[in-house]
Amino acid sequence: MNRMHANTAAMRHAQAPKHAQFQKGAVMVEFAFILPIFLLLLFGMVTFSIALYDKTVLCIASRQGARTGALYYASNYDSNGNLINANVQQRACDAANAVCQQDLINFGPNMNLQIQCQVLGGTVHGQRSVSVTTGIDYTGIYILSDVLHLSSTTIMRLEED
Incomplete structure (x- = not known):
């Protein structure tokens, strides 16, 4: 036991080899x-994840607007x-806008949310339908990156008598 303790003490006071002194920095x-x-990899993953999340929110918003x-x-x-097409369009756009305003993640005022609602006549099995398109210009975290346009469109048949 003393021999082991003595070796440890000697190792503490020994100088480092010369090649180790050159590698300190x-x-x-x-x-x-x-x-x-x-x-770069970390912020790239965060930026891509938020873009994917925003795309999912746009899909949910267009679906909610079309359903409403x-x-x-x-x-x-x-x-x-x-x-009255204007009433249908207004309800659809209001529902889609509510989801977007509540759930989208943005990094500044340049998101540029676009929501378009239309009533289409006779396009789905001869019945009228409502189309809701949502979109944003996603810039992400990077300051010098290009704008990525994300959008989603949903079409649903109108419930009629």
């Missing part, structure tokens, strides 16, 4: 080379039973 240099690459616009409301028809 090598770790710092390697870290300086690896850190930018690591940060497709529902039967008596106020969507005039006294003669004719469909």
Whole structure:
């Protein structure tokens, strides 16, 4: 036991070999080379993940808007039973806008949310349908990156008498 203790004490006071003294700053240099690459990968993953999340939110918003616009409301028809397209479009756009405003992640005022709602006549099995298209210009975290346009479109048949 004493022999082991003596060897440990001797090792503590021994000088490092000459080649080890020349390598003292090598770790710092390697870290300086690896850190930018690591940060680029990290922020790239975060940017891509948020873009994927925003694309999913756009799909949900267009579906919610189309579903709300497709529902039967008596106020969507005039006294003669004719469909009032503006009412359907307004309900659909309001529902899609509510989802987008609540759930989208953006990094500044340049998101440029676009929502288009239309009533289409006779396109799905001879019935009228509502089409909702949502879109944004996604810039992400990077300051110098290009704008990526994300969009989603949903079409649903109108519930009619």
